[in-house]
Amino acid sequence: MKVGIGNDHAGVELKNALIDHLTDQGVEVVNFGTDTAESCSYTLAGKAVAHAILNKEIDYGVLICGTGVGISLSANKVRGVRAAVCSEPVTAKLTRLHNDAHIVAFGARIVGVEVAKAIVDEFLSVEYEGGRHQARVDAIEDEHDFEGSELVE
């Protein structure tokens, strides 16, 4: 399995701990993030990992900024890529199973290293279930999905 990891300056330390954690398990990790504490924009790493997903250079992505929000929003702007912010492992597992999320994101200022490891482990432990979830995942990707909906006048 090949995992891309991206981060801004807030996530360097946590990123390095996760690279060690994943490589210890035999996972190949590609580093798309900054390695310095110098302030930088999370958008570049978020979009770089998202494009690597689209280009099939990596199987899954892990994104880290201060909160996980800015970097996941950036990745989600790349059409066809789904990034989910998760602050605990149950959501991380369910977003793979139900949303076919390609990327899990979290905040280095929000979760500790052991919780981050558990989030990543759960995210990578399961495959997308498909079935009843597929129409919903398709609808996420369809920006016109709501047109004609009974919920829209």
Ligand code: RB5
């Ligand atoms: C950087 O200070 C911080 O804004 C960024 O890491 C992230 O939390 C944004 O969503």
